Amino acid sequence: LYARAVLEGRDIGTGVLASATIKFFVDADPEVRARRRTDQLLSQGQDTDYMEVLEALKLRDQQDRNRVIAPLKPADDAVLVDTTQLTPEQVLGQMSDHINHTAHQE
DSSP, X not given: OXXXXXXXXXXXXXXXXXXXXXXXXXXXXHHHXXXXXXXXXXXXXXXXXXXXXXXXXHHHHHHHHHOSSSOSOOOTTOEEEEOTTOOHHHHHXXXXXXXXXXXXXX
């Protein structure tokens, strides 16, 4: 039985759906992630500060990577996607290419 779904979360590939056929671990440099988040919050009309967002992001990453249960890490069989220098369309393209390539191998 195959179910097709896209799920996002920090422990989906290593915990929630560890047996999923295709997994991606999406990451970017912390500074880029903080800039993206700051821009998102500002576009929503929220008052925010880049340095505060960056520090909160780094703290959450550190806590998540070092927690005892379901630490943040890529699954052994996950495809790593570094989005630091990529547009959303490029990220989607990389993922789609991988999915299509995998589907043709089955």
